Amino acid sequence: MTMTSTRPYMLRAIYEWLVDNACTPQILVDAHVPGTQVPQQYLDKHGHILLNISPTAVQDFCMDLTAVSFNARFGGVPHRLYIPCSAIQGIYARENGQGMMFGPESMEPPEPPVAPPPVTTSSDKNVTSLKRPGLRVVK
Secondary structure, three states, rough: OOOOOOHHHHHHHHHHHHHHHOEEEEEEEEOOOOOEEEOOOOOOOEEEEEOOOOOOOOOEEEEEEEEEEEEEEOEEEEEEEEEEHEEEEEEEEOOOOOOEEEOOOOOOOOOOOOOOEEEEOOHHOOOOOOOOOOOOOOO
């Protein structure tokens, strides 16, 4: 059974926890992830941007299972931001750094582990495979 990513659920939980504790939630975004729409002039040399997503800093905030989107101003210019959940590398409080960082998310489910071949010993060669197991009554 294929399960959905835990990242959007963890993002939502940490966001609500930070806001409930009067902290300023910030997200670290990798702008190189396809579909990410952020102001390119504010990226660092690695293509990342740190965004304040507190309720007082953004408008029309929406966080669902696929992305985070909102309106924000950068240098007084309004922008519509769209950030796929896979582009968010972490969410934490500006005040104390409490929060969570995420590792890279794989797009393919991991392959099941391959079982090693059974090891045979010299004593295994003496046992015949036709021998039936025996049961006995214990009183």
